[in-house]
Amino acid sequence: MLNGNLIFLLQNLVLKDFRIRYRNMSLGVAWSVANPLLMMGILTFVFTRIFPNPSMHHFALFVLCALVPFNFYSLASNAGTTSLLDNQSLIKRVRCPRAVFPIASVLSSSLHLLIQIALLLGLLLLFGHKINRYWLWLPGIWGMEVVFMCGLCLMTAALDVYYRDVRYLVEASALVLFWMVPVFYPLELIPAHYHLLYTLNPIAVVAVTDRQILLDTRAPSPDLLLQLIAVSLLYLAVGLAVFRSFERDLADYL
Amino acid sequence: MQSSSAEAAIRGEIDADRKDGFAAVRPTESVISFEGVSKSYLRNASRTLLRHRFKSWLTGAPAEMFCALKDVTFALPRGVSLAVVGANGAGKSTLLRIATGIAAPNCGRVRVQGTIAALMELGAGFHPDLTGRENVLLNAALLGLTRRETYEQFDSIVEFSGIADFINEPLRTYSSGMMMRLAFSVAVRANPDILVIDEILSVGDQNFQRKCVDEIKRLKSSGKTLVCVSHATAVLRELCEQALWLEHGAVRMRGSTATVLDCYESGGRVS
Numbered sequence: 001m002l003n004g005n006l007i008f009l010l011q012n013l014v015l016k017d018f019r020i021r022y023r024n025m026s027l028g029v030a031w032s033v034a035n036p037l038l039m040m041g042i043l044t045f046v047f048t049r050i051f052p053n054p055s056m057h058h059f060a061l062f063v064l065c066a067l068v069p070f071n072f073y074s075l076a077s078n079a080g081t082t083s084l085l086d087n088q089s090l091i092k093r094v095r096c097p098r099a100v101f102p103i104a105s106v107l108s109s110s111l112h113l114l115i116q117i118a119l120l121l122g123l124l125l126l127f128g129h130k131i132n133r134y135w136l137w138l139p140g141i142w143g144m145e146v147v148f149m150c151g152l153c154l155m156t157a158a159l160d161v162y163y164r165d166v167r168y169l170v171e172a173s174a175l176v177l178f179w180m181v182p183v184f185y186p187l188e189l190i191p192a193h194y195h196l197l198y199t200l201n202p203i204a205v206v207a208v209t210d211r212q213i214l215l216d217t218r219a220p221s222p223d224l225l226l227q228l229i230a231v232s233l234l235y236l237a238v239g240l241a242v243f244r245s246f247e248r249d250l251a252d253y254l
Numbered sequence: 255m256q257s258s259s260a261e262a263a264i265r266g267e268i269d270a271d272r273k274d275g276f277a278a279v280r281p282t283e284s285v286i287s288f289e290g291v292s293k294s295y296l297r298n299a300s301r302t303l304l305r306h307r308f309k310s311w312l313t314g315a316p317a318e319m320f321c322a323l324k325d326v327t328f329a330l331p332r333g334v335s336l337a338v339v340g341a342n343g344a345g346k347s348t349l350l351r352i353a354t355g356i357a358a359p360n361c362g363r364v365r366v367q368g369t370i371a372a373l374m375e376l377g378a379g380f381h382p383d384l385t386g387r388e389n390v391l392l393n394a395a396l397l398g399l400t401r402r403e404t405y406e407q408f409d410s411i412v413e414f415s416g417i418a419d420f421i422n423e424p425l426r427t428y429s430s431g432m433m434m435r436l437a438f439s440v441a442v443r444a445n446p447d448i449l450v451i452d453e454i455l456s457v458g459d460q461n462f463q464r465k466c467v468d469e470i471k472r473l474k475s476s477g478k479t480l481v482c483v484s485h486a487t488a489v490l491r492e493l494c495e496q497a498l499w500l501e502h503g504a505v506r507m508r509g510s511t512a513t514v515l516d517c518y519e520s521g522g523r524v525s
Binding site: 005008009011012013015016019020023089090091092093094095096163248249251252 | 295296307351354355356357358370372374375377378379380381383384388391392393395396397398399400401404
């Protein structure tokens with residue numbers, strides 16, 4: 001199924017999304033950097049000047065470690081959910097595997113993730129952190145987040161065609177998630193009986209493991225990694241299954 | 255009186271065709287075959303709102319359906335081209351959508367052998383903010399071409415379209431004729447086994463229409479199949495051997511292009 005033509009198609013769709021998003025913006029890619037910097041700045045101001053917490057060093061980097069995966073969620077989930085409707089002029093006229101549209105949309109959001117990762121790593125080095133061997137875990141961890149988002153968006157994109165309300169649910173989910181990911185507090189503060197709520201949430205796991213690797217200079221917890229992989233692959237499998245069951249009549253509802 | 259004799263003539267044609275026309279062809283030899291294909295759509299435009307679903311679920315009101323195709327059966331042998339005619343809303347585009355696999359039928363069997371390239375609507379598959387070049391690449395990928403095939407064909411696509419000067423301009427600056435030129439060029443250079451054209455040739459100027467007709471003839475001579483919807487019956491007579499006349503979603507008549515189109519054109523006058 002994943003032959004050369006499909007990869008060529010995916011690549012063209014990703015390029016298309018990226019070009020369209022940036023062609024009409026004079027600041028272009030700078031927006032991908034400005035958004036997390038702004039959030040990092042305001043959260044750092046609030047939690048070091050207004051609610052100071054002296055136990056935490058480098059609060060700005062601590063926040064950014066979680067903002068990068070969270071931003072990717074909020075960008076990719078919105079773009080992915082509306083991808084079938086955004087591409088309806090293609091879907092209604094050309095026969096091609098429709099699952100490529102949500103996936104291409106998530107992948108083109110991944111280009112923003114890459115830019116934000118570069119920002120995060122650049123700031124870490126600037127603040128005197130050293131590169132360590134555990135950084136080798138990072139591509140796998142972020143890759144799993146991409147897999148998770150593909151699975152989620154396959155599901156929400158298919159549902160959004162039948163029920164146009166789904167996109168607003170997805171938008172609201174990002175608001176909820178901001179508080180359910182330990183963005184400005186450490187996971188250790190969470191009472192033990194709520195832990196599962198965080199460890200089964202791939203975005204929270206990516207945030208926590210990012211901090212373990214980048215700030216604490218240690219290997220990510222194996223149990224967190226296993227949960228991340230299991231949940232992400234489960235979402236991908238369920239997403240593909242849901243998408244397949246809705247795919248047949250998709251063009252009738254666009 | 256005149257109307258009833260026309261009706262009888264049509265029925266006679268249909269019977270004649272049953273003996274030596276489409277139905278005589280064995281399914282294995284046909285590139286496209288429809289067996290009792292029907293397609294209906296939900297009528298209510300707000301069906302995609304949860305509120306609406308909830309309401310019909312609570313009240314138990316059945317969904318209102320609109321039947322776009324009713325029990326359509328035909329088979330098209332390899333290398334034979336089909337003209338589809340009928341009034342607006344007769345189901346022509348629905349038939350093409352099902353044949354190309356874009357939409358699925360509610361019942362019946364559809365079999366298609368080979369690759370399909372479809373020119374369904376002006377600007378379809380193109381994005382207005384992308385340049386002509388970027389749109390050609392995207393469209394080629396959508397039609398299933400590999401990277402190598404695309405880059406091999408790129409120059410000849412642009413050359414055939416005759417708009418090389420504008421290939422780096424965004425598509426929104428194109429005229430409808432230019433868009434059609436580009437779409438047609440990509441579709442024929444994709445070298446499909448079946449080329450499906452829905453009405454868009456009429457947008458092109460005289461010269462380009464001639465060029466398109468010649469190119470389609472060249473494809474046909476190499477054993478490719480054309481399915482064409484058009485109101486320009488002169489072109490259909492030139493390109494297609496077989497014709498299918500749809501009326502309110504059902505097959506009114508099928509047979510050789512000359513007989514079906516003669517009847518269609520006179521039938522139009524009678525009613």
